[in-house]
Amino acid sequence: MGLRKANAxxxxxxxxxxxxxxxxxxxxxxxDRIDQLITNARQKPVKAATSEGDMGTT
Incomplete structure (x- = not known):
């Protein structure tokens, strides 16, 4: 193997x-970003559905 090929x-x-x-x-x-998202998701309170079809969103 030549010097040129070895360098390449x-x-x-x-x-x-x-x-x-x-x-x-x-x-x-x-x-790290995924871990932070999971941590944030676990800390955020979840609204319970109050009636049929209500997904807890406003």
Whole structure:
């Protein structure tokens, strides 16, 4: 394998590692956002239906 090809492969590998790191960070961000949405949903009081067809919305 020539020096030029080895450098191209190294660059490709480094790019893939960076992409993977970015992807993992995006996953952590999404997990945090989902956790926050779940926490908020659990804390929000739910209105009970008061009559047939009433879904508790105003």
């Amino acid at each position: 492969i190294k660059l490709d590998f480094d790019d893939l590692v960076k992409e993977l790191d970015d992807f993992e960070q995006d996953i952590r961000t999404l997990q």
